[in-house]
Amino acid sequence: MLAAARMAFASCARLLPSSPSTLALVRARAGAVSFLAPAPSPSAAARSSRNLALFCSSSTPSPTDAAVAPPPPQAAAEEAKPSAPGGDEKAEPTVEELAGLLDIRVGRVVKAWRHPEADTLYVEEVDVGEAEPRTICSGLVNFLPIEELQDSSVIVLANLKPRNMRGIKSNGMLMAASDASHENVELLTPPEGSVPGERVWFGLEEEKDRQSDPASPNQVQKKKIWESVQPHLKTTDKCIAILGEHTMRTSAGPVFCKSLKGARVS
DSSP: OHHHHHHHHHHHHTTSOOOOOSOOEEEEETTEEEESSOOOOHHHHHHHHHHHHHHHHHHSOOHHHHHTOOOOHHHHHHHHSOOTTTSSSOOOOOHHHHHTTSOEEEEEEEEEEEOTTOTTOEEEEEESSSSSOEEEEEOOTTTSOHHHHTTOEEEEEOOSOOEEETTEEEOSEEOEEEOTTSOOEEEOBOOTTOOTTOBOEESOGGGGGGOOOOOOHHHHHHTTHHHHHGGGEEEOTTOBEEETTEEEEETTEEOBOSSOSSOEEO
8 A cells, every 4th residue: 555655646746846845755775765754554545545646637637538528519419410411401402403493485575665764675575375475674775676676586584573674564584695795695596496485494305304393483582593593504615505514495406596605694
């Protein structure tokens, strides 16, 4: 027991400040150590050993204790979170999935005229396969003669919320390609044989029947679906409209513009 007390004292002595002590160690002979103070009794030595051990363990935690310490509650909660797609968290939809929620249709301009209150706007009545033509306002006056707009085949984004355009409610948008400077603008054109009201899709011919149902105008606005998809639309070097690498098409073939290559689509 005395030996245990000596070992405990020697271990803790390294942790205590180097101040004068009433105990002094002297080397009586080689390999032996004695105390100048009277040797404690075995029971006292045991108590001293326990006290020193408690002092050491409370002052300096051992590396082993630190390694097995439980993580804080926040870290434990983070580790417990499930990860998509295997967990409960729903994965973010892809651009292609968002594009499938847009109601893009073939249209035909039945009638077009200049907006009476806005110099840059045309007003069109557009057949999109519904009982009545839709009224749509387009800022194309500076880019397209009205003669080219009359009776033309167009591509219409049909599930936007109606907007009041200088006193006329616009219910949709004609889609067009434009260069980087926005000095040249051309309407997107469906291929010959496309039927007004047919829904446009992105992908292969055989993927026509895999289209999801379109979102409501409120959902398109609330979830900013069009804003998420639009930056990924462009034309190829053959003037074909694409979403990423997916061709924009009707059942009659790819959608295109007249001459703008590598243009943005909006």
